[in-house]
Amino acid sequence: MRRRNFLRSSALATTCLTCFPAELAGLAREQTPGRLERRSLGRTGQMLSIIGFGGIVVKDATPEEASRRVRGAIEAGVNYFDVAPTYGDAEDKLGPALAPFRKDVFLACKTTQRRAVEATTELERSLRRLQTDHVDLYQFHAVTTTEEVETIFGPAGAAEAFDAAKRAGKVRFLGFSAHSVEAAMAMLERFRFDTILFPFSFATWHAGNFGPQVLAKAKEQGLGILALKAMAKGPWPQNAVRAYPNCWYEPLSEPAEAKLGLRFALSHPITAALPPGDDRLFRLAVGLATDLSPLTESEAQALKERALKGNPIFRYPRGT
Numbered sequence: 001m002r003r004r005n006f007l008r009s010s011a012l013a014t015t016c017l018t019c020f021p022a023e024l025a026g027l028a029r030e031q032t033p034g035r036l037e038r039r040s041l042g043r044t045g046q047m048l049s050i051i052g053f054g055g056i057v058v059k060d061a062t063p064e065e066a067s068r069r070v071r072g073a074i075e076a077g078v079n080y081f082d083v084a085p086t087y088g089d090a091e092d093k094l095g096p097a098l099a100p101f102r103k104d105v106f107l108a109c110k111t112t113q114r115r116a117v118e119a120t121t122e123l124e125r126s127l128r129r130l131q132t133d134h135v136d137l138y139q140f141h142a143v144t145t146t147e148e149v150e151t152i153f154g155p156a157g158a159a160e161a162f163d164a165a166k167r168a169g170k171v172r173f174l175g176f177s178a179h180s181v182e183a184a185m186a187m188l189e190r191f192r193f194d195t196i197l198f199p200f201s202f203a204t205w206h207a208g209n210f211g212p213q214v215l216a217k218a219k220e221q222g223l224g225i226l227a228l229k230a231m232a233k234g235p236w237p238q239n240a241v242r243a244y245p246n247c248w249y250e251p252l253s254e255p256a257e258a259k260l261g262l263r264f265a266l267s268h269p270i271t272a273a274l275p276p277g278d279d280r281l282f283r284l285a286v287g288l289a290t291d292l293s294p295l296t297e298s299e300a301q302a303l304k305e306r307a308l309k310g311n312p313i314f315r316y317p318r319g320t
Contacts, residue, residue, distance in 0.1 A: 024294070026219070026269055034290055036077035039271045042224030044173050044194055046106055046136070048080040048272045051262075051289045052226070055083025055090035056246055056277030063096060069279055070097040074105070076286045080272050082197075083130070084110040084141055085122055087277070091129035099131050107132065108197075110141030110177060111158065114151040119158035123165055137195060138162060138171035140187070143178045149186040159191065177228065181316040184214045188221060197274075199229035199314055202264040206304045208312035219269055227273040230265035231258050231281065234311045246277040249313045253281060259288045264303060267294040 028040035030047060038047040053073045058066040070081075083094050091109075098105065109126050113119040127133065140152060140162075153159050165171045175195030178184035184198055196218045204210040218225050233250045236242055244251055252258040262285060265273050275285035295303065 041271045049078045052080035052272045052274045054274045054277045055094045056087040058093040059088040059090045066093040066097040079105045082108040095131040106136045108137035109135045110139040112141045116156050116161040119161035137173045140176035143183045144180050146186045195224040197226040200227040200265045201229045201232045202303050202307045204312040204314045206307035208315035210314045210316045225270045227265045227270045230273040231261045244278045251276045
């Protein structure tokens, strides 16, 4: 990244860090007591529930279980669903379960393919599995290295497939998820995306210096900002019994802690958070999110002090 741009992003990040509740005026918000708040998604014109349904929640579920979980989410006010081919059989389960509600929800999908031919093939397969003729948001999934960024935007890169899919009406908006600050900032420099899906948790933000610079840049560009890992605690302790097999990290599973994690993320200009990929944790997040208030400055300071004692799952720079 150019030094001038990095310094500008760092200055914006400092503002985000020191202001609680953070500036939410740029978000349109629909608030109804006892219901999930909805927030605007950047410049897309869409309003999404502040809690999204990660497709991995229906991974390995029976068709009946998948239908029940999706219907329960809809009844709770969730209208944002996100899935990926890498989530086992999640697309196969989510498609039929979501079919009765498709016109009323915002469906996001992703690809880890970095070349145009492979990305096109995967999108077509995802559409068949999801039983739809389009997805509302298509994303480059889990971009981690700058080398991946170069491949995506290079000759015959997946960016060509994304552009063609949008022109064909198979996707409405384009975005990406990233697992490193370096990759996220490089992606933001290369293309005018509609959204970003990125880990925003108090642990990585404070102890890993991971997130503030990305949030600042995405906000500056007017992107819709979506949060991963808001309920992440840290790496699983050695020899820990992993009560949530779909979570590669230890989640915040105790209600008071989980609520703090969600409040931290959603105190920033973030549209929605995706809870960990477990039905129990998803239902916990939905229940907590009907009554969320932004952190106060004193709460934010106490959370920062706590985070600095922990071990974050991501750091910036990578490898530190």
